[in-house]
Amino acid sequence: MRRTYDVPLNILIDLARGTLEEFEEEVVRRASHLRGIFADGVALERVIAAGDPVVYEVRSCTPPEAAGHLAICSSVIHSGRVGLEYHMTKGHYHVNAASGEIYICVRGRGYVLLQDNSGRTEELPLSPGTVSYVPPGWAHRTVNTGDSPLSFIGVYPADAGHDYGTILATGMKRTVMDDGGVPTPVDVSRLGLKQTG
Numbered sequence: 001m002r003r004t005y006d007v008p009l010n011i012l013i014d015l016a017r018g019t020l021e022e023f024e025e026e027v028v029r030r031a032s033h034l035r036g037i038f039a040d041g042v043a044l045e046r047v048i049a050a051g052d053p054v055v056y057e058v059r060s061c062t063p064p065e066a067a068g069h070l071a072i073c074s075s076v077i078h079s080g081r082v083g084l085e086y087h088m089t090k091g092h093y094h095v096n097a098a099s100g101e102i103y104i105c106v107r108g109r110g111y112v113l114l115q116d117n118s119g120r121t122e123e124l125p126l127s128p129g130t131v132s133y134v135p136p137g138w139a140h141r142t143v144n145t146g147d148s149p150l151s152f153i154g155v156y157p158a159d160a161g162h163d164y165g166t167i168l169a170t171g172m173k174r175t176v177m178d179d180g181g182v183p184t185p186v187d188v189s190r191l192g193l194k195q196t197g
């Protein structure tokens with residue numbers, strides 16, 4: 001039965017996996033959905049040709065997209081690399097710029113990369129128990145730097161909307177690279193590679 005979210009209710013999270021057990025929508029993003037996201041487009045095409053792995057999966061509860069309601073989702077980013085970068089999400093601004101978000105990390109290790117449209121950037125490390133506060137107006141992208149899945153729960157205004165186009169057009173300033181075995185936040189320009197797609 002589809003939930004209408006007009007009465008109080010509980011939603012179950014599988015705490016071992018860090019995923020919603022009850023949800024209305026699921027999105028599976030494979031490497032081939034992420035052209036233009038990674039700095040090393042050649043490495044990405046190799047990963048796609050080698051089997052096009054699932055990079056991340058998002059389950060969402062979908063209350064009405066109206067002021068006052070809160071959307072809840074779980075994201076699992078599988079461990080993996082594209083060139084010197086790690087598996088990561090597309091990243092987005094919220095269309096309604098007044099919408100913030102919180103991420104509650106349940107499993108794994110990584111970073112949430114943030115930037116605002118005045119050029120400020122921030123990287124917040126993620127590990128089980130971290131609650132990351134994304135203020136209104138900050139784009140956010142999540143990176144799994146570990147050997148196991150990174151899972152987190154996101155809570156945000158149901159009418160936030162997702163703007164992927166701005167990040168696709170401009171890229172994000174910062175990324176995380178494997179620097180001699182150490183996941184290190186760096187300027188994308190440090191990678192010196194061309195994006196494709």
Ligand code: PAN
Binds near residue numbers: 101140162
């Ligand atoms: C998250 C993200 C999720 C996937 O639920 O949507 O982690 O990332 P992309 O949407 O950038 O592909 C969230 O921030 N929602 O607002």
Ligand code: ZN
Binds near residue numbers: 092094101140156
């Ligand atoms: Zn968001």
